[in-house]
Amino acid sequence: MPWPVAAAAGAVASGFIAWGSAHEEFSFHRWGWLEPTITAIGATLPMPLNRVAIVAGMAALAVLWWLLRPRPGVRPIERPGLLLALWALPLLWAPPVLSGDAVLYADSGWIENRGFSVYNWGLGSAFGPFGESVDALWRGSGVAYPALSLVVNQLVVAATGNHAYWSVVAMRIPAVLGVALIALTLGRIARHLHPADPDAAGRAAWWALLNPLLVVHFIGGAHNDALMAGASLTALWVTVVAVERARAGASPLVTRLLLWLAAPALVGIAMALKQQGGLTVLAVAGIPILAELARTPLLPRLWRLGVRTAGLTGVAVATFVALSLATGKGFGWIAWLSLMGSAGTPAPFGLLSQHGGDLLAWLGADPAGFRAAVALVSNVLLLVVLAWIVARFSDRPVAAAGWAALALAVLGQSMHPWYIPWSLALLGLATLTRRQGAWIAGFVIAFGVWNAIQTVVWHG
Numbered sequence: 228m229p230w231p232v233a234a235a236a237g238a239v240a241s242g243f244i245a246w247g248s249a250h251e252e253f254s255f256h257r258w259g260w261l262e263p264t265i266t267a268i269g270a271t272l273p274m275p276l277n278r279v280a281i282v283a284g285m286a287a288l289a290v291l292w293w294l295l296r297p298r299p300g301v302r303p304i305e306r307p308g309l310l311l312a313l314w315a316l317p318l319l320w321a322p323p324v325l326s327g328d329a330v331l332y333a334d335s336g337w338i339e340n341r342g343f344s345v346y347n348w349g350l351g352s353a354f355g356p357f358g359e360s361v362d363a364l365w366r367g368s369g370v371a372y373p374a375l376s377l378v379v380n381q382l383v384v385a386a387t388g389n390h391a392y393w394s395v396v397a398m399r400i401p402a403v404l405g406v407a408l409i410a411l412t413l414g415r416i417a418r419h420l421h422p423a424d425p426d427a428a429g430r431a432a433w434w435a436l437l438n439p440l441l442v443v444h445f446i447g448g449a450h451n452d453a454l455m456a457g458a459s460l461t462a463l464w465v466t467v468v469a470v471e472r473a474r475a476g477a478s479p480l481v482t483r484l485l486l487w488l489a490a491p492a493l494v495g496i497a498m499a500l501k502q503q504g505g506l507t508v509l510a511v512a513g514i515p516i517l518a519e520l521a522r523t524p525l526l527p528r529l530w531r532l533g534v535r536t537a538g539l540t541g542v543a544v545a546t547f548v549a550l551s552l553a554t555g556k557g558f559g560w561i562a563w564l565s566l567m568g569s570a571g572t573p574a575p576f577g578l579l580s581q582h583g584g585d586l587l588a589w590l591g592a593d594p595a596g597f598r599a600a601v602a603l604v605s606n607v608l609l610l611v612v613l614a615w616i617v618a619r620f621s622d623r624p625v626a627a628a629g630w631a632a633l634a635l636a637v638l639g640q641s642m643h644p645w646y647i648p649w650s651l652a653l654l655g656l657a658t659l660t661r662r663q664g665a666w667i668a669g670f671v672i673a674f675g676v677w678n679a680i681q682t683v684v685w686h687g
Contacts, residue, residue: 228294230305236291237314241442243284245321247683248447250277253322255330255360260322262392278683281325285679288314288439289672296433296668303429304437308410311436315446319399322392324447325682326645329398332451333357335370336380337389339556345370345377346559356391369563373547374556375499376451398449406445408457409435409652412464417656419467420517420625434655435648439675444645455501456649462493462507463625463656466514486515491539495546503649506631508543509617510653512536513624520622528621565602565640573677574642576605602640609638629653633667644678647671 249269251259260266272280297303304310323329334357335345341353351358351366358366370377379401387394413435414428421427435441445453469485490511497504512535513520520528551558580601584594612634620627632650636642654667 228304230310233291233295233304234310234313237288237310237442238317240284240287240291241314241447242317243280243287244324244443244447244679245317246272247277247280247284248321248324250274252277255327255362256391257359260392265320265322265392281683282676282679285439285443286676288442289675292433292437292439293668293672295437297426297430303426303433305429307429307432307436311406311410311442314437314442315403318442318447321447323395323398323449324443325679326444326448326450326643327360327362328451329395329449330357330360330362331365331370332380332398332449333384333394334361335372335377336382336384336394339377339381340385340389344556344559346557346562356389357394360391360395365566368566369559371560371563371566372451373499373502373558373560374551374554375496376501377556378554379451379454379500396449399446401451402445402449402453405453405455405457406436406441408454409460412457412460413652413656416460416463416467419471420514420656421658431652431655435652438648438651438671440644440651440671441648443675443679444643445648448645450645452501452503452645452649455497455504456652458493458497458500459504459507459649460652462490462497462511463514465490465493466511470515487539488542491542492546494539494543495550498543498547499550503632503635503646505540505543505547506628506635508536508539509631510625510628512539513621513627517624520624523622525618525621529618532617532621532624572641572643573674574637574640576601576638577640577642580605580640605638605640609634612638623657625653626657629655629657644674647674 246268247253249260249265250272251266251269252274254260260269269277295304318324331350334350334353334355337355337357338345338348338350338353341355343353345352346369349367349369350361380398383397383400384394387397410432413431417427417431424430441453444450445456465485469482469490472485473479473482491508494504494507494511497507509532513532516531516535520532523531580598583601584598587594587597613631616630616634617627620630629650629652632653633647636646636650651667651671659667
């Protein structure tokens with residue numbers, strides 16, 4: 228497909244998503260979007276055409292992404308970063324699309340800026356300009372976001388003067404920064420991991436940057452997973468830079484500082500943005516010893532990788548704890564982890580817990596025990612799967628981190644489409660078989676389109 232055609236088609240597709248989302252039907256406040264220009268634009272597309280536009284735009288982006296896939300005889304598309312920017316441009320003026328999480332971020336920032344703790348008081352507790360817009364499912368509850376995520380929310384809200392609309396839209400700034408970090412670091416990591424493959428960087432960009440879930444949910448939805456993913460990829464980039472500097476004869480002291488302090492500290496920063504970022508430590512530990520891992524038998528390989536991972540994890544966790552304490556936020560997020568499974572996502576165990584518990588309640592039984600048992604089974608199975616992934620891909624630690632991130636998204640208590648792009652970025656750096664690539668791409672397309680349909684129906 229010619230580059231100008233791909234650019235125009237993607238911009239039109241995301242433009243339809245933005246246009247449909249500007250309709251007041253999707254506003255979170257009873258008085259609409261609180262911004263006359265956005266309200267006027269949304270009113271030009273009457274209901275239900277606005278819903279059709281959102282779903283059609285999402286489907287078009289998904290099909291376009293598939294048509295641009297690298298394959299035998301078809302090289303990766305050029306200038307993927309610029310292409311992404313053109314695709315995302317129509318979304319930047321619009322309200323958050325297909326999710327109200329940006330409102331939660333804004334309200335948590337307002338609460339923290341007022342000197343209260345959202346962990347202790349819950350969303351909507353400070354009677355600010357965002358409280359009424361918080362979804363009823365979360366209002367009055369705390370958040371499971373760690374300390375640095377709350378600091379980011381505070382900074383955005385303060386920078387926009389607590390504006391009831393633009394503070395929410397400005398939550399895209401950290402998300403765009405996260406995507407920019409992915410774009411800036413991805414190429415060098417891919418070339419380091421696949422030095423003999425001239426298409427490695429382009430293929431990684433197709434998976435990491437152009438996938439529709441990143442475009443729509445990282446940028447369009449302003450989700451904080453984006454900045455976490457950017458910090459994680461930056462940790463890998465620092466690791467690659469250190470290894471390449473060592474090969475070029477750079478100072479061993481600087482190399483050790485980069486490998487054993489800077490890179491795991493970045494993993495700790497990623498964790499302080501969203502806890503899942505801790506999985507990145509597997510790749511940070513393994514990249515410097517890839518050749519050794521490839522030629523070492525399984526048990527000695529696991530021991531070698533495990534020892535390095537444990538040491539780096541100590542630095543990452545210390546950074547995470549230090550940030551949690553230095554910001555004054557602490558660890559109140561722990562109390563709200565169980566709430567995340569109540570959002571009604573298609574996570575298999577989440578569905579089993581929700582609907583099985585509802586059935587027991589309908590039959591007159593107490594569903595609490597059943598739901599606790601499902602949560603326990605879910606956690607045990609997830610740990611088993613993660614252990615298998617680490618063993619199976621112990622000679623390919625970046626792939627191990629990618630598959631582990633995907634397993635965490637699918638087998639946890641909730642599965643949102645914005646959980647997936649981080650794993651796609653890591654898996655795009657790995658060597659996938661054609662079957663693996665086809666299955667993952669099919670899942671991304673189906674999940675993205677289904678979520679668009681489900682969301683517009685649910686809002687309607």
